[in-house]
């Protein structure tokens with residue numbers, strides 16, 4: 001009796017518990033929806049503010065400078081008025097309007113607080129670009145990194161941005177799983193160098209636009225970071241490698257454009273969707289007037305490269321402002337690098353810096369005019385980089401079709417090279433198949449691949465496969481595929497043959513759908529081999545050959561890199577007889593991009609927005625000592641260094 005009573009009580013309690021659980025689960029999902037809604041609204045507000053924003057910052061007079069002659073007469077939120085000598089403007093003053101103007105007393109924290117909203121967008125899967133522009137000595141490095149003696153208050157946008165990312169990702173950890181990794185490169189004399197390379201970054205790197213893996217400079221070290229102190233160590237390392245030199249205008253001027261890129265990958269723990277965002281934080285080299293800066297030889301060459309690339313940036317912005325169909329991104333490495341962040345998919349913020357000295361008014365005016373033009377550029381609504389479940393499924397289907405194709409080809413080849421008794425013995429299990437490296441005439445392979453692809457398109461009739469492949473990329477992190485290796489790309493350059501897969505003899509038996517699912521991965525975790533170039537001391541990854549076991553699917557990605565590269569530029573690959581993508585890819589590509597004839601640009605069409613290079617700024621007091629961690633350039637790009645990774649003085653943690 002008692003037993004029965006207890007049993008019924010237990011079951012009642014269990015059922016109550018079940019109900020409570022249901023209510024809790026419901027509340028949790030409601031909470032998640034509200035969060036999601038908040039994020040959407042937040043980004044809508046950001047969109048309404050415009051995707052390209054310009055903040056102006058006025059540097060204070062430096063210790064030892066005569067400060068009664070400021071060129072800035074008035075600052076009022078988004079307006080700045082400068083005093084103009086009669087030769088520039090009869091009224092004696094000129095006003096400019098920006099999204100925000102920070103006066104000489106603005107703190108680093110104040111400047112950053114208006115930048116924070118953009119940073120959050122990265123965590124929601126948007127691309128963001130923040131860059132510092134201005135004449136040499138106007139405070140670009142100060143804004144982006146901080147003063148030479150780094151204190152907590154002095155930390156620049158770079159550090160604060162990452163700190164904020166860590167903070168928000170921690171807050172969202174119940175709903176999102178974030179992975180954050182950084183790259184740091186510089187463009188010096190139109191060459192791209194890895195500032196985090198342990199060999200001093202002497203290797204020249206390539207920029208690949210619209211990469212399916214979300215990495216514009218895939219060969220630069222990509223280093224995972226989990227705390228601000230990680231970032232401080234890395235950035236000190238990067239700053240050490242940056243090319244700087246002294247000119248008559250500046251004791252220690254940045255001679256290169258430096259770019260810290262933060263890659264964020266987020267997995268929505270409820271839906272399984274993956275978001276990717278990337279943020280470029282760019283400290284541009286200072287423009288200077290070559291005649292005034294008294295430079296010769298290497299320094300002259302540097303100055304010319306700097307001015308040319310800044311001019312190319314002006315051309316791009318001008319073309320965007322005029323809504324031209326052709327945007328000349330390819331005219332400089334700088335614009336190539338920033339392409340994804342300047343062309344409508346991203347949110348861009350330009351910090352324009354001016355010096356307060358009266359004798360710099362010419363440069364100040366042209367800088368402000370340039371900035372005002374930039375502020376008029378409309379980029380349209382930014383787009384998220386999202387990889388949802390349906391896309392993942394389609395990609396898996398592509399992968400399994402590819403594998404089936406490779407398998408079939410392998411078998412065909414073996415059959416054709418085997419004598420009949422061999423085939424018989426294989427069928428009966430007497431010998432196991434071995435799959436040698438082989439190549440297949442393109443037409444043969446192409447037909448099969450077209451078939452496979454059309455079957456896929458039928459299945460996914462509701463989707464635009466081109467859009468899916470282009471816009472919802474797979475994980476930017478490398479995939480792995482045990483047993484499948486890609487042959488050397490170069491071998492395809494004849495255009496007559498297409499490389500297929502080499503399938504390792506002993507692993508051939510393991511090829512099946514499950515295996516493919518393994519290497520496709522769920523695209524959410526940074527697998528161990530992703531961090532293949534690890535330098536133990538500073539958690540920097542060495543320049544070893546990528547340990548990426550490349551697969552048919554990675555072939556796709558690479559081919560698609562080609563297919564999705566800058567649509568405003570002619571596809572040059574045919575000219576150089578570069579590897580031809582397989583027929584399946586051609587099908588996709590032909591839908592993406594039509595071959596374009598090369599545009600011959602008439603010089604008079606080219607209107608540069610870039611102000612005339614700056615004059616000497618007599619800010620000697622603040623420039624007489626070297627910035628810590630910067631390598632003077634002596635006849636070439638940054639000197640050799642040892643990567644100890646221990647950067648004591650600058651190491652601090654923020655809370």
Ligand SMILES: Nc1ncnc2c1ncn2[C@@H]1O[C@H](COP(=O)(O)OP(=O)(O)OP(=O)(O)O)[C@@H](O)[C@H]1O
Pocket residue numbers: 058059060062104134135136137138139140141142143146147148250252253254255284285286287353619622623
């Ligand atoms: N807002 C500021 N408050 C105090 N000092 C500043 C500020 N901005 C710049 N400075 C100081 O002015 C000097 C020049 O600044 P910085 O090196 O950042 O200029 P830059 O534009 O990066 O120059 P370059 O293009 O030649 O590298 C430095 O000594 C820096 O510490």
